[in-house]
Amino acid sequence: MRYEGYACASGAGTIINAIATWKGAAFGIGLKTHAKVCLASKEKEIRGSIEGRPEGDSRLIERCVELVLERFGLALGGTVQTRSEIPLAGGLKSSSAAANATVLATLEAIDETLPSFDIVKLGVRAAQEVGVTVTGAFDDACASFFGGIVLTDNQNMRLVKREEYASKVLIFAPDKKVFSSQTNVKRSRLLAPYVNLAYALALEGDYEKAMTLNGFLYCNALGFEPEYLFRALECGVKGVSLSGTGPAYIAFVNAEEAGRLREAWEASGLKGQIIETCINNKDAISLSKEGSN
Numbered sequence: 001m002r003y004e005g006y007a008c009a010s011g012a013g014t015i016i017n018a019i020a021t022w023k024g025a026a027f028g029i030g031l032k033t034h035a036k037v038c039l040a041s042k043e044k045e046i047r048g049s050i051e052g053r054p055e056g057d058s059r060l061i062e063r064c065v066e067l068v069l070e071r072f073g074l075a076l077g078g079t080v081q082t083r084s085e086i087p088l089a090g091g092l093k094s095s096s097a098a099a100n101a102t103v104l105a106t107l108e109a110i111d112e113t114l115p116s117f118d119i120v121k122l123g124v125r126a127a128q129e130v131g132v133t134v135t136g137a138f139d140d141a142c143a144s145f146f147g148g149i150v151l152t153d154n155q156n157m158r159l160v161k162r163e164e165y166a167s168k169v170l171i172f173a174p175d176k177k178v179f180s181s182q183t184n185v186k187r188s189r190l191l192a193p194y195v196n197l198a199y200a201l202a203l204e205g206d207y208e209k210a211m212t213l214n215g216f217l218y219c220n221a222l223g224f225e226p227e228y229l230f231r232a233l234e235c236g237v238k239g240v241s242l243s244g245t246g247p248a249y250i251a252f253v254n255a256e257e258a259g260r261l262r263e264a265w266e267a268s269g270l271k272g273q274i275i276e277t278c279i280n281n282k283d284a285i286s287l288s289k290e291g292s293n
Contacts, residue, residue: 003039003076005109008032008291009100009284011086012093012143013169013250014243015202015211017218019188020195022155024139025202025210026093028147028280029169029250032287033084033094035101037065037109043077051083060095063126064102071122072112080105087173087273091244095132096140099123100284108288116283120145121157140244147281151202161203164281167252172228172265174247174272191217208239208252215241215249222246228265235260 011031018024046065048058061080069076080102086094103122107113114122120141127133127141139152142159151161194217201210212229219226219242228249232240240251253261262274280287 003037003078003109003111005037005105005107006035006291007101007104007108007284007288008034009097009104009144010147010280010282010287011097012140013171014091014214014241015149015207016139016151016195016199016214017188017242017244018137018139018152018154019185019245020191020217021189021199023151023153023160023196023199025149025151025199025207026139026143027149027165027207028143028282029092029171030277030280031085031092031275032291033082033086033097033101034291035061035080035082035098035105037078037080037102037105039065039069039076039078039106039109041076045077046080047078048080048082051081053088056088059130060126060132061098061102063130064099064123065106067122067126068103068106068110068112071114072110074110076110087248087275090173090248091242091246092171092173092248092250093137093140093144093244095127096123096137096144099126100141100145101288104284104288116145116285117157117159124157145284147283148279149207151199163205165207165279166281167279168254168258169277169279170251170253170258170261170265171243171275171277172249172270172272173275174270176247176272188218188221191221211239211241211250211252218242218245228268228270231264231268232261235264237261 015025
């Protein structure tokens with residue numbers, strides 16, 4: 001007998017990077033990762049693949065499937081495949097999206113359900129076990145799964161606040177890849193008192209000021225060029241940041257600001273892609289149901 005499941009989850013952008021303080025804030029974006037899981041009792045292992053990246057590291061999605069099967073005591077093997085609209089290793093939470101989508105697809109394949117936070121925590125555990133995250137990325141995982149803007153306490157895996165928020169989003173994703181596991185954690189944690197100020201702004205709902213402060217702090221700590229933040233401010237943008245540990249930059253914009261900022265970023269000479277999307281306020285379960293229609 002074969003078991004099949006399909007799901008998708010959104011990527012996310014950064015308001016507050018949690019590396020310095022374990023407290024983070026992030027928001028879902030309208031770029032998705034899709035996962036398909038095929039299982040069978042005659043199969044002995046889980047084999048993963050990432051569309052368009054035959055050499056890609058599939059340990060995360062394989063571990064996600066394994067953890068779900070272990071949770072329900074099932075001895076199954078098979079395949080898990082993902083395809084993504086999210087630039088990989090760019091700070092746009094491609095790992096969190098892949099983990100959430102894979103856990104959901106596995107649950108659909110075996111016709112089981114789990115509470116939402118258990119789904120998120122399984123993906124976070126898998127990311128920690130395979131070493132693709134520094135903090136456990138609970139903030140990123142929650143933004144990807146629940147949509148909207150989320151504030152979290154990553155150390156205690158607690159969702160502090162979530163709200164829906166409407167905005168266009170402009171992303172500048174340089175061709176360079178940066179993996180979160182390679183981040184200079186010691187240097188980032190020197191920023192803690194100042195990141196706490198940004199987190200306090202986010203708690204008050206001043207997300208644009210919070211993310212801009214976060215962006216300047218982490219650009220300097222992690223060695224990224226703050227010029228792209230300045231270009232956004234010169235275009236009248238109020239909220240812009242380095243997303244995650246980079247190298248992508250992300251901004252809240254209206255239609256007019258999006259056009260000006262696109263031109264400013266394109267004029268920088270740095271190779272990469274500029275993506276216009278919006279904040280995603282839907283959760284991964286809703287997105288997956290829409291995708292299966």
